[in-house]
Amino acid sequence: MKIGIAQQNYIIGDFEGNLAQIKSAIDTAYKQQADILLFPEMSVCGYPSYDLNHYSEFVARSFQFVEKIADYTKNKLAVVVGAPNTNTLAKDKPYNSAYFIADGDIQQIVHKIHLSKREVFNEKEYYSSTNTTKLIQYKGKKFLLHIGDDRKNILLSDSSEINKILNMKPDFILNISATPFEQDSYREKRNYIKRLAVENKLPVFYCNTYGAQVPIIFDGGSMVVNADGAIFEEMSFFKEEIRIFDLEKISKSGNNENLQPVENIALVHDALVLGIKDFFLKSGFRKAVLGLSGGVDSALVLVLAVKALGAENVLSVLMPSEYSSDHSVKDALDLVKNLNSPHQIVPIHSTFETFNNTLAPIFEGKKQDVTEENLQARIRGVLLMAISNKLSHIVLNSSNKSEVAVGYGTLYGDTCGALAAIADLYKTQIYELCKYINREQEIIPHHILVKSPSAELSPNQKDSDSLPPYDILDEVLCLYIENNLSEEQILLHGYDTETVKKIIGLVRRAEFKRHQSVPVLKISKRSFVETHFPLVKRNF
């Protein structure tokens, strides 16, 4: 028997487009004489579709398209596709289902048992779950079909229902999933699929989706693992791939694992480029605009955007103020020259002056303070948004995770845009990624990478005037955010008490800024999409 895996990238709600992709994979697999072809979780409608599941038109339309797929497979092959399925007892919570289609008909519908615990999916809000499953028979083989990558799935025999089915000696397990990318998540995924195989003593065919559904980026890396738990094949990351596997060959394969070489920083790079690309493609935009300050953050966003959209489609706007250093403009110009991407210089002096004059009667007798710093940042925000409106360019935001964590940024100034491409990377990771980008040739000018970070909103300002050094800040933030460590536990790592208290206090206080933040591309275990500190509270 030949089993195929179609690792594809869908658009949520784009039933026609997704159908066209699915048909094309069916054609490919049919030519290669596949018997069964797997598509990822929710392949028909795209995932995660959140509130759309509450509305019956979405579920009904999904079913309509499952039927179209069934028609299309007739006389070709069997397929497994994912789509919601109405729960007649809870109409606003359909099941997250896998449809086994053969001979042009839906033969079986299997529902997801363990809804995802990932907060970004919040599946319990949208889907009903079940604890029953079925053994499916096809062309003399028996198999278990299940959905998702919940750890609870691993020991299938924990469930008496599934135990019954395992006793019927299935030949393999088919798993269709939508597993999101996170740094180093490929290891966990490999381990998960291997355990699923080993502990049930069955080969596993794991079909994952790829592509960005902001804030989530799915990474593909679909896998076939034999009954001994050896990876027979791991498909590529962040790419469409359709592969057909011979069940007999897999069963006979020994313990030699077929693993692709993986470098974490390269995955992060590819994830972000795909994230930007998909955001534009899927929302129907082609062109981006961003404020290019001469600093490292906007430099990185520009490079990633150029890779995603093409140099000609990314407009950099340099908006120097009286506090901007000469090297900022020069560094920014050097970068756009390296990239051969368009730019505009729009100084903000006169707008700044007009605002100050307009506000002078109200501000009479008050000293210059953070107001004027924020004002400059907000003028830049207004200019970018105006350019966005007039030229139909989408504003890319350049905030990083360290800034977002501690609230070091001006609301409606630094925080404006449609997509925060690097807001899930700490400042130290920003530098690391820049070095990766420059690994073969200097794309990002060296000077951008060596100068001290500065917002340049007041004379000789440096980030280090207000914040702990980024290496310390980022380590403490990572312990607090990613690892959920308490203040006490973080102090055990040997950091200075005052610094740790200051950082934690800043993180908690900055919630009001994060509440209004730009959509982020999530690449960490815990992004700020998944944190919720109370908006109003006392520090304790």
Added chain:
Amino acid sequence: MKIGIAQQNYIIGDFEGNLAQIKSAIDTAYKQQADILLFPEMSVCGYPSYDLNHYSEFVARSFQFVEKIADYTKNKLAVVVGAPNTNTLAKDKPYNSAYFIADGDIQQIVHKIHLSKREVFNEKEYYSSTNTTKLIQYKGKKFLLHIGDDRKNILLSDSSEINKILNMKPDFILNISATPFEQDSYREKRNYIKRLAVENKLPVFYCNTYGAQVPIIFDGGSMVVNADGAIFEEMSFFKEEIRIFDLEKISKSGNNENLQPVENIALVHDALVLGIKDFFLKSGFRKAVLGLSGGVDSALVLVLAVKALGAENVLSVLMPSEYSSDHSVKDALDLVKNLNSPHQIVPIHSTFETFNNTLAPIFEGKKQDVTEENLQARIRGVLLMAISNKLSHIVLNSSNKSEVAVGYGTLYGDTCGALAAIADLYKTQIYELCKYINREQEIIPHHILVKSPSAELSPNQKDSDSLPPYDILDEVLCLYIENNLSEEQILLHGYDTETVKKIIGLVRRAEFKRHQSVPVLKISKRSFVETHFPLVKRNF
């Protein structure tokens, strides 16, 4: 036996402040010879504390303060307080617990069984749950103590564990909760507590918190219901109240219910005033600023803010442009005169002109369009934020739910601010509330209530140029958002197909604006805090 209910308003993380309030209620109840005094769910630390529960310092500090309360009760009376309690098996997910304290010691700790299903609380993310409970004995009486208002609690005898305890014939049920206000929710709450009493044939003492924890407003309305399901006493809404009840009297009370008269619009009014008041009080600010356009939305926000903070603490800024009508300025000035609140007039002509000049080289050859409309709104946003920064006034946002739903507002312009006081009220509800405010005397000038709504960003613009009439729009929105009705179901109500499709399309598309929206005061069954449409998708 005398049982007291302390209906109080806490600040999240303000352990000292909450302790002081709790002590003061203990003193009051002790003087009135109460035997047991109830405090609401999570009274020690404030609720909902979201991610803070993941950090052991928060849970540890909560426990410390429970012990302080225990010390304080010695030789006085027994109390029930709410606080998280460490789950040694899942340290980042404590229990949501009730502490029964008597004779100066913690006698029993009971954990919440059914975690709240309300999405705004997302309790499963923060708390462990249990399915065991205990019968508590005190001064010759036996009682069940439980937490929260999940419907699953009603038929206590559904759980075999609780059944055992009910067989031991308790004398009453104590319930401590944090039940949020929603329009008409008082009815549901009454029914819930009454059923809890009737179905278990026991008197119920229900202690609810009150006060705003943005986005949620708790309404109090604590209750005592006798074993026949008659409300013996319902405490007031949105107010502190400490009441002592005689158990024997309640048991003897018949079926005469003691219900306070309730008018929904009055509750909404009181909820919003308290919401604004608490937001400022709890975050340590005193003064507000808002843009007063002469339209009905900002007029309403101003009136509510004046009621919450005092006229002298709310600065109105009039920011006319060349498209502002004369009556806008006049109407706004009439209103501030009625309220005797301060105002400033800051015309935006010159800033608008400077921006246009600055952008002229980039915009060469392009026609005037929505860019210039948005620019005006964003200039106003920048001005308000600058005033906020310089004068430490907090910006109140004036968006309404109809606008937020369909995205009729400029990002970073109309959408700026720290608190969206009326963003959970549809436009038609805005008018209703204005009429309520004017019920005895004209506070909001009549002309504001009768003129056609307009953003005044281009010549002779009216909202009705771009949107369906508000009465239709709001009805359809309510069916779609509050009632989760599908397009097909909404059409059954007889609305025009094109209009319904247009509205639903706008709602789905506007998610990118709502993603960056200002914190809202939730007063409806389903606010936009609780909706999640995919950010990137195709309309289908």
